Amino acid sequence: MEMDLTFYEVKDISDSDSDRTLPKNLREASTVVLQSIENDAAERYSENSSMQSQRGSDCSLPSDDTHNATPIPFGRSETLAANYYIEYGIPFLYPCYRSNPIQGGKSWILDMAMNNPLLRQVIVCQGSYFFGLIGSWADNNALYETAVTQMSQGATILTQGPDVFISTGIQDRLPEAVHTMTAIMQMQRFSAATQRFSKCQSYLDIARTIFKAVLGTATYGLENPRSSFEAVIDRLGPGSHIVPSQIFPVSSPDQAGFRFSTILLIFDDIIASTVRNEKPTLYEYIPSILGHKDDPYPPIDFSGVVGCRNWVLVQIAEISMLKAWKYQCKRAGIIDHEERVRRVTEIRKALELYLYDLKKEVKTIKSGEDMMPEIFITETLQTISIQTSLITQVWCHAALLYLSLVAEDDGPSGIPKQVHVGNIIALLYLEISPKTRIRTMAWPFYVAGCLSQPERRWSMRETVAMLQPLNAFGTIQLAFDIMESVWQNGGAKPNASEDDLSDWFTNTDNVTALLV
Structure with a gap:
């Protein structure tokens, strides 16, 4: 059947006798x-x-x-x-x-x-x-x-x-x-x-x-x-x-769809693990499929879907693995402090080195050869590369915050944590563009917000104020509501379990505030 268009009815201002479909x-x-x-x-x-x-x-x-x-x-x-x-x-x-x-x-x-x-x-x-x-x-x-x-x-x-x-x-x-x-x-x-x-x-x-x-x-x-x-x-x-030239190979729809859906699934699986004392459910697949830092051709590229490069998400998965291991050790009453320090140090050094490289990268990115004439694209390849690097920096800072919580290095107000909080706020408020991309960074936004000191919170509020209408950014709004609750509680967590992010949630279903 054809769609019923009887609900369209408005007069054309240039011709009172003609109807238009609005x-x-x-x-x-x-x-x-x-x-x-x-x-x-x-x-x-x-x-x-x-x-x-x-x-x-x-x-x-x-x-x-x-x-x-x-x-x-x-x-x-x-x-x-x-x-x-x-x-x-x-x-x-x-x-x-x-x-x-x-x-x-x-x-x-x-x-x-x-x-x-x-x-x-x-x-x-x-x-x-x-x-x-x-x-x-x-x-x-x-x-x-x-x-x-x-x-x-x-x-x-x-x-x-x-x-x-x-x-x-x-x-x-x-x-x-x-x-x-x-x-x-x-x-x-x-x-x-x-x-x-x-x-x-x-x-x-x-x-x-x-x-x-x-x-x-x-x-x-x-x-x-x-x-x-x-x-x-x-x-x-x-x-x-692509016809008629037959020179550009194109992935099949099923191949493209499977890659896209796998990225969303693994991304959500990794972030969901940060509020549990369990490893990511798909951990056995993550390091192999996502690849290492210098992997030139990983099977899937997270930056093209969620903005963050693969390797940082692999490290977040490793931190969740560390947290799950530590939790099991505590339950067994046996804690290998040397092993804990070794794993924390290894992850931290890797993330800090990568963060240093990312900051240099933004300064040195030069415009490459565009895939197609600029009249057909809304962003240059240079802009895309810079924004990808900036978004990955946000995730890298958040990963280091998460690691500090798991390692129990210091309290929320400790200087190392506040440095990363400040960098996340500055990147979100000043650098990320357009601001709609913040929708994909609810987890870093949430972690930084819950750990932020009072003098930094106005920037978080200003960032949220730029996302209008706010109910179009549902996960950011929910994360912000949780942050406001933490702030009203003086920045204290509901209980003393310093390394468990889920303590900041009032409802376990709200973990999805971190996913999109």
Whole structure:
């Protein structure tokens, strides 16, 4: 069916006899879009009985390989909503995301959506949500509830868990598994960014399980996670070439989607570990897949999605490992002080050296050869490189703060800690641009804020004041609310466990304030 456009009605100021299509009521419009999306999908899916039967019991495509499946084109209303997702949803949810135009840009999202009903539903429902928010950020609960309800329709995996999906055999359904993992991470990010945190942990659990199962299809297993990851990437190919020249190789949509979703999943897994006395759940995969500091070609590049380079996140994972080891030693009543000092010193020296290199890098970055003419890009490669270095510095300072807490070097007001707090505040307030990128730095923002001294807190408030409307930065707002509570408590933590960041949380679900 065609989308009902009767809610569009406004006179053209240059010609009183002609009508133009502009919305009278954006919230009414978004509701119509959602209803039209549902009707569009129902009509087209009913044309394919096999797919319709699958949708009744599963969240994904039929079991045959999606490379050979016939893509279902978008209807008119779905095209509108998908466009809003690409144009407004992606920058909102992933402000540091830089899709490589030579690698096909964001086309992988639309391609995957045409091959997977759950991902399609997620994208068009989120797109209609952002469509409805263009007019106002106030009172968006109804929009959110409508979008989430429709995103979850028919998604058995959300109610019965990933075992239902995996038990049918993932070896021959690899693209389908990747599509589903991508859809789940999109839902997780949307829920966190819109301050609906209750389901975020369950989304992460499902995505972790699928990720492990996908890598488990490779013969290398945990003995060589990097080789397993690369083997899966190969199986998700081949890519294509830009026509007519056929000279630029382009990753397949499944390859691009799997890399993107893996970055989000591992990133969240690492940061979530900082508020637990456990190692990151995916730790066995992290060092191998993310690579070492000087690794020229890691399988995935975090800086292109979350702004921070891989190596700093590996060190945060190592600090969480150290904290988990220390916690187990305390429980056993045996603490190896020499081993603790050795590990703390090794991590600290590595981070401090890397931070020194980052500061030099900003001063020496020179404009390189652009990938394409500057008229097609919003930032030069030089600006992108500088901002990546600055964002990574923020994370490096936060990692050193986290290490100091775990090592129990001194109290929150100690000089070493306050140096890092001051640097984080200065970078966020003065250097990071545009300020929307702060959305990806809720964890450093939170750590620095909780440890900041009174004379520095005005800068934190000023930084938050630049993020308007604040309810569009849900995780930053929640982190700031927690910081304000800590400040009102005189900077003291609720209990005496100095190294446990979770002591600053009033609700364990709020860990998601650090993730986006």
